Amino acid sequence: MSLPHALLGLLAVEPASGYALTKAFETDLGRYAWHAGHTSIYPELGRLAEQGLVEVTAEGPRGSRTYAVTPAGRAELRSWLLDEPAEHSRRVRNEHVLRMFLLSALDPADARVALGRIAENTAAGAAELRRVRAAHADKPLIGREGFGQLAAEYGLRQYEAARDWAIWAMTQIDDNTESVGR
């Protein structure tokens, strides 16, 4: 369960309301790393506050509450990021990768079509992240301003690798079916 750490991380960069955090999960963070809706976020903030990892530092209009990390919360975040990932973190759930695994269940012609689509989609994703990177090119990499920049570069490289792979896989299938056909 990484939602509490995601919240601590966001709040460590800048205090925010549950609503603002919800918005953050709708952009890059939720798209590439971790998704959550407001119905998960609000109760989790309550639990973090109970544990003393965050606290309400301000109350604004419309009943909004601004949360900030406490020193204990910052320590928890730090040790989570610096400790070795636990065994259970290996329990991945990634629909895109699953599709790549299951490609072997298709016949070669269908697999080729699916790979072509993957190549298109990953190329489009890479292009989008190149725009994100360009828009933040002048900001520092660490801290408030740079939040997510390292991750954007990471995503870009992953997309590029995925696209290269898809093209490679298509040629592999072509070579394979050709030699079988002979």
Next chain:
Amino acid sequence: MSLPHALLGLLAVEPASGYALTKAFETDLGRYAWHAGHTSIYPELGRLAEQGLVEVTAEGPRGSRTYAVTPAGRAELRSWLLDEPAEHSRRVRNEHVLRMFLLSALDPADARVALGRIAENTAAGAAELRRVRAAHADKPLIGREGFGQLAAEYGLRQYEAARDWAIWAMTQIDDNTESVGR
């Protein structure tokens, strides 16, 4: 919810019991693409059978049931793999990527340590997949024998890209803190 498709994909390659499917999720598939335990798998097989997407083709010792995909199941799998991914499939949950996002919440020295660890781990992962690839080098890429080979190559490339990124990110942080320090 991709579990039904994961099961259809595995059964499309080869009929199997729930127990055997559970084992499959404990190896590469569960490690890189999608994880599930037997308490999810058995009920899901029941639902798929109700829907006519799989059927029991044999019953063996100890009450074991061998499931196989029906033509309807194969059609469902095919269209899932060939259709555009749905909007909700973007709802990723990947703890590793989350860590990379949250790196910006650390101070530069800590971020460097975390990146060094990521570089180590991804290098180890790449090495492991190179062994997997070598062990299957002589098998075809599509169908029963090749199951997961394309995915293994994909994983290898992702690991390599992640490692390159981590090393790049460390140099970026070094350059950055150096220039600030001046």
Next chain:
DNA sequence: GAGCGCATGTAATATGTTACATGATTCA
């Protein structure tokens, strides 16, 4: 015949998702 692994299941709990609901504030 003892122990291990096969093979399936139930039940309790935790977590996540969807739909529904409410009211405040801002801005045009």
Next chain:
DNA sequence: TGAATCATGTAACATATTACATGCGCTC
């Protein structure tokens, strides 16, 4: 003043995890 967005919440449902439970079959 009407619409959009802010801001939080509840409830029902679906899904996933953990712990518990049972019995068969194979091998030594």
